[in-house]
Amino acid sequence: xxAPPEITTFEISPTDRPAPPPRSGPFxxxxxxxxxxxxxxxxxxxxxAVVWGLASGVLAAAALRWRGLTSLPGExxxxxxxxxxxxxxxxxxxxxxxxxxxxxxxxxxxxxxxLPGAAIGFAVWRNSDRLRLTSVWVSAVGWALAAFFVFLWAxxxxxxxxxxRTAIQAGEIVExxxxxxATSGFFVALIGAGVTLSLLVxxxxxxxxxxxxxxxLFAASQIGxxxxxxxxxxxxxxxxxxxxxxxxWKWANLTGQPVANQIVEPMVETMQIAVVGATVGCLVALxxxxxxxxxxxxxxxxxxxxxxxxxxIRAIPDLFWAMIFVSAVGFGSPFAGALAMIMFxxxxxxxxxxxxVDGVDPGPLxxxxxxxxxxxxxxxxxxxPQVLPHYVAYALYIFELNIRASVVIGIVGAGGIGxxxxxxxxxxxxxxxxxxAIVIWVSVIVIEMVSVTVRRRLV
Amino acid sequence: MIEFRNATVIYPxxxxxxxxxSLTIEDGEFIVVVGLSGAxxxxxxxxxxxxxxxxxxxVKVSGREVRGATPSDLREIRSDIGMIFQTFNLVxxxxxxxxxxxxxxxxxxxxxxxFGLWPKADMETALQSLERVGIIDKAYERASNxxxxxxxxxxxxxxxxxxxxxxxxxxxxxxxxxxxxxMVMRDLQRINRELGITTxxxxxxxxxxxxxxxxxxxxxxxxxxxxxxxxxxxxDVFRGIYGRAITPEDLLETAGP
Numbered sequence: 001x002x003a004p005p006e007i008t009t010f011e012i013s014p015t016d017r018p019a020p021p022p023r024s025g026p027f028x029x030x031x032x033x034x035x036x037x038x039x040x041x042x043x044x045x046x047x048x049a050v051v052w053g054l055a056s057g058v059l060a061a062a063a064l065r066w067r068g069l070t071s072l073p074g075e076x077x078x079x080x081x082x083x084x085x086x087x088x089x090x091x092x093x094x095x096x097x098x099x100x101x102x103x104x105x106x107x108x109x110x111x112x113x114x115l116p117g118a119a120i121g122f123a124v125w126r127n128s129d130r131l132r133l134t135s136v137w138v139s140a141v142g143w144a145l146a147a148f149f150v151f152l153w154a155x156x157x158x159x160x161x162x163x164x165r166t167a168i169q170a171g172e173i174v175e176x177x178x179x180x181x182a183t184s185g186f187f188v189a190l191i192g193a194g195v196t197l198s199l200l201v202x203x204x205x206x207x208x209x210x211x212x213x214x215x216x217l218f219a220a221s222q223i224g225x226x227x228x229x230x231x232x233x234x235x236x237x238x239x240x241x242x243x244x245x246x247x248x249w250k251w252a253n254l255t256g257q258p259v260a261n262q263i264v265e266p267m268v269e270t271m272q273i274a275v276v277g278a279t280v281g282c283l284v285a286l287x288x289x290x291x292x293x294x295x296x297x298x299x300x301x302x303x304x305x306x307x308x309x310x311x312x313i314r315a316i317p318d319l320f321w322a323m324i325f326v327s328a329v330g331f332g333s334p335f336a337g338a339l340a341m342i343m344f345x346x347x348x349x350x351x352x353x354x355x356x357v358d359g360v361d362p363g364p365l366x367x368x369x370x371x372x373x374x375x376x377x378x379x380x381x382x383x384x385p386q387v388l389p390h391y392v393a394y395a396l397y398i399f400e401l402n403i404r405a406s407v408v409i410g411i412v413g414a415g416g417i418g419x420x421x422x423x424x425x426x427x428x429x430x431x432x433x434x435x436x437a438i439v440i441w442v443s444v445i446v447i448e449m450v451s452v453t454v455r456r457r458l459v
Numbered sequence: 460m461i462e463f464r465n466a467t468v469i470y471p472x473x474x475x476x477x478x479x480x481s482l483t484i485e486d487g488e489f490i491v492v493v494g495l496s497g498a499x500x501x502x503x504x505x506x507x508x509x510x511x512x513x514x515x516x517x518v519k520v521s522g523r524e525v526r527g528a529t530p531s532d533l534r535e536i537r538s539d540i541g542m543i544f545q546t547f548n549l550v551x552x553x554x555x556x557x558x559x560x561x562x563x564x565x566x567x568x569x570x571x572x573x574f575g576l577w578p579k580a581d582m583e584t585a586l587q588s589l590e591r592v593g594i595i596d597k598a599y600e601r602a603s604n605x606x607x608x609x610x611x612x613x614x615x616x617x618x619x620x621x622x623x624x625x626x627x628x629x630x631x632x633x634x635x636x637x638x639x640x641x642m643v644m645r646d647l648q649r650i651n652r653e654l655g656i657t658t659x660x661x662x663x664x665x666x667x668x669x670x671x672x673x674x675x676x677x678x679x680x681x682x683x684x685x686x687x688x689x690x691x692x693x694x695d696v697f698r699g700i701y702g703r704a705i706t707p708e709d710l711l712e713t714a715g716p
Contacts, residue, residue: 363548364561367614370508371621372538372565377572381561385553 022130024205026067027197031206033063034120035190042181049091050084052181057083057116060189064123069197075123079116086115087185090147103152110148113188117143121196128200135199142195142207147188153218187214240430247434262420263439269334270416271443274402277341282349282395284342289353295365296357296379310354314347322409334415341406345398352394353387360386389458396451403444460486461507461625461657465516468502468681476502478681479516484659486624489651491672491689492661494700499681500661504627507659508540509533521624538565541618541656543647545630547610551603555594555613558602559585562620588619592646608639615646619654626650628660632667637711640664644671664711665697 037059038052045052057080064070064079090112093105121139125131194210252259290296291306321343325336364382373381410418417440424432461484468477477499484490492500505511506518506525513526523536541562549558563581564572571577577585589595592612597605602613611631618626628647632640648671651658662668668675669689677685677700684699685692697705707713 361548361551363544363546364550366510367542367544367548367617368561368564370510370537370540370542371562371617372534372536372540373561374534374565374569377564377569380573381553381557381564382550385550385557389552 022201024198024201024203027201027206028209030063030067030069031190031193031197031210034060034193035186035210037063038185038189039182042183042185043178045178045181047178047181049094049181050088052091052185053084053087053116054080056087056185056189057081060116060120060193064120069127069200070123071127075126079119079123082119083116086112088112089115091181094151106148106151109151110144113143113147113192114140117141117192117196120193121199124196124200130202131199135196138199139192139196143188143192146191146195147184150184150187150191150214187217190214243428243430244434246431247438248429248431249435251432263417263436266410266415266417266420267439267443270337270406270410270418271403273334273337273341273406273414273416274399276338277406278345278395278399278402280338281342281345282391282398285346285349285353286391288346288350290357290379290383292350292354293357295360295362296383298375306350307354310347310350313343314351316343316347318344318405319409319412322412322414326413331413332415332419333413337406337409337414337416340409340414341402344405345402348398348401349394353391356387356390356394357383393455393458396455400444400448400451403447407440460484460519460521462519463506463516464518466503466506466513466518467515468499468506468511469514476511476681477506480678480681480683481516482676482683482686484657486657487651487655488674489648489658489672490660490674490676491668492659492676492678493663493665493668494678495702496663498678498700500678501629502681503678504542504629504659504661507625507627508537508542534565538621539624541621541623541626543611543614543618543626543628543631545633547607547614547634549602549610549613549617551601553602554599555589555602555605556585556598558613559588559616559620562588562617565621584622585616585620588616589613591619591650592616606639607635608642611635611639611643612646615643615650619650623656625657625659628658630661630663633663640667640711641670647671664709664714665692665705666710666712 038056041052041055041059044055060083061070061076061079065076070076070079090109093108093112096105096108118136118140120143121136124139125133125136190210191207191214194207198204198206249263250259250261253262288306288310291298291302292310294303297303297306318340322337322340325339326333329336329339360383364386365378368378368382406414406416407418407421410416410420411422413419417436421433421436421440424436463480463482466477466480467475469475480503492503494500502511506513507520509525509528516526518525520536520540523532525533525536528536550561560577560581563577563585567578567581586595586598589598592615594605594609594612594616597609597613602610605613611634614631626647631647632643635643644667647658647660650656660672662672669692672689675685675687675689675692676683677696679700679702685696694704701709
């Protein structure tokens, strides 16, 4: 009854295609180059801040120019000038510090970094049609904030190297070393440039990567993590191995008692703790999980109440639960262990399940609500069947976790094989420890294999 | 009987989905509601069983006011209204019979539904509903194993299990192919004639509306723009509802797959 539709043809023309959005990857090279520019400049500065800033500015401007992020010589000049002035100010502020770098000193020193941040932000803004003028501010503040935090935590960076603790307390001030300039400059520039260029890309990937690199290196230096140390002490493993092997499977519990296997019984106890903990914990978690999901909760108070309860339980680590219950129930009691495992299982299950309930198809819930069913019926008939296979799979997984966790909590006195392990370890009976470890290892692997097989069939 | 009096629905965020709609639907009528997507068809249906609250005006179902009803009154009203959905809204992992029994939830004591101890009479009602739509042989299969058309029939059986006075069908054939669409529409028509259940159907396709409907309600931007015999629908009426001429996309026969 109607005419057939006309056929629309679309033109194929490579010039009319939209430009692809910028990707973070290529910009990361620039971020790294700017970071390195400030580091290299720090090394050659000889400890003079203005020289540091001058050299940093030249190298950073060169890096930006090379990638076409700046175009005019004036922009490069501005970057060099701003960074010489800014880093000079920063170095002067740091020179006014007392024994170590305090918050106010760090803040003052960080203000200097506003200048290179703003200059680089301005140059990038001028050469991009994607940015607004506010990005210059964001860039400047990003650099200054990075500088503030780096200086605040700079103790590990060689700021006070060569000074003994007593000398620091006596209030001696040393000149800032090139090492300090190099390391702090690298980190500040890495995060700062990450912030500036992330505005260009429109994704926070660059500062996130730069930030995580910085914090990992910081943390590693603070806790004394060293790859060299690991390698140099590897020969000690040989000595240890000789003490561990061969494993001793049987020993007398007390002098005069017959020599027998002492391992199996506590291992069974550990499994019992795990079973009781997983079962009770998962059962209690079921109603809490439904209350803690927006899709199935009754009202705002039940939602926030159950979420709070869930988060508090989960925030307390299993070892701490064990310590609480051991002191309440008695040392060496598997009952304390079971109670701790209940709380542990409850926390994990409630969290996992409530997030699964968040993702149920709301259609069936609307359908049963439309029939006039009460809320509990809606949940039971429309939400529960959707998450039940997940629930069983989580329960099995939690049982696995419980086996491992209940080994550890035995060490603080919550019964099971962990207690035996601790007893033998305290007396340096490494061959017995080895036998216990093998039993734990085999049990965990067997249970995991069974659980994985069952879970694969479920979901 | 359903009475809309100046019914207005405003969604959170300020969108007026239904504006001042007034109309009366008599018992046993078979009514088709058409309009562009976003015209307020779904909202109008959901205002009847209170899934969407009214901001102004009133909707009465068999003399009972929906707006401002207490939760238990609202459940009472809903228990007499079956609803059918575009996406079927079945629990895929449950069996067909368990999906149909959802329609009986409001009629049985709560402890019975909690433990799944369904009274014989309710089970019988559920089985009869499946027989009415001709898929009794699938009763104990998982709902996800059924084809789209069969799933929609389970949806209809779930509504029938309520022994409703009124059936609301929200785009019941929009996810189905043309052949299955006609089968499902015939099912709904037959149920309306045999059981005398008032039926309100949202439809997208105009030819389906012509084939099965008698009275047509047209909505545009939340306003009632047509209410009358479907035989009187001409190009002008269509233009009034859709704001443009009929295109092949508006007809099931000629629309793309």
